[in-house]
C-alpha cells in the first residue's frame with residue numbers, strides 16, 4: 001500500500017474573505033499553514049462565478065507556493081485557457097452548475113466523451129496531470145480510461161452524508177462502491193484519488209482503501225479551523241489518515 005497524500009482545498013478561506021471583501025483571511029497564508037501542517041498539495045476551485053477563489057488567488061498560489069497546485073475547473077474554454085496559462089501541477093475536471101452550493105455529483109464522462117477528450121488532451125500535452133471527478137461507477141471509470149485521463153477522483157460525498165446522518169447500512173454500501181471503484185480504476189492503470197465531504201469521522205475507512213493515492217479535503221478543515229486552528233485541524237486529519245492506513249496494512 002503506497003503513501004496517501006493530503007491535498008488541502010482552501011476554497012472556503014476565500015469564501016470567508018469574500019464575505020467582507022478585502023484581503024483577510026488570505027488564501028496564501030492558508031496554503032503556507034497547510035504546508036507547515038504536513039499537507040502534500042493545495043487544491044483550489046476557480047468557479048465560473050468566482051464565488052470563492054478568484055483569478056488572482058490562482059496566480060499568487062502558483063507563483064508562491066512550493067507544494068503542487070491542483071486546479072479544480074469546469075471543462076470550459078475559459079478555464080482551459082486559464083489552466084494552460086497557469087500550468088498547475090494538476091487539473092481536476094469537475095461538473096459545475098451555477099445553482100449548486102457545492103459540486104453535487106461526478107462528471108458524466110461516459111456521456112461527454114467528445115467534449116472532454118480534447119480538454120484532457122490539451123491539458124495533458126501541456127504537462128498538467130489531469131484528474132476527472134467521478135462517481136465510483138464502472139461505466140464512468142472505464143470512460144475516464146478511454147478519455148486518457150491519468151487520474152480519477154472518486155466522489156465521497158454520498159458516503160460522508162450517510163456517515164453524518166448515522167445511516168450505517170447505507171454508509172457501508174457506499175463504502176463498498178468506493179472500494180470496488182478504486183480497485184477497478186487502479187486495475188485500469190489510473191491513479192486514484194477521493195474527496196468531498198470528508199470529516200474526522202468519515203475519513204478513516206476511505207483512507208484505508210489501499211489503491212488510493214490522495215485525498216482532497218476542504219470545507220470541514222476550514223470549519224474546524226474556527227475551533228482549533230487550521231494547522232491543528234490538518235495535523236489531526238493527517239494523523240487519522242495515517243492511523244487508518246497503518247491499521248489496514250497487512
Ligand code: PXP
Nearest residue numbers: 103133195196197216217218219
Ligand atoms: N474534491 C473535489 C473534486 C471537489 O470539488 C471538492 C469540493 O470543492 C473537494 C474535493 C473537497 O470537498 P470538501 O470541501 O467537501 O472537503
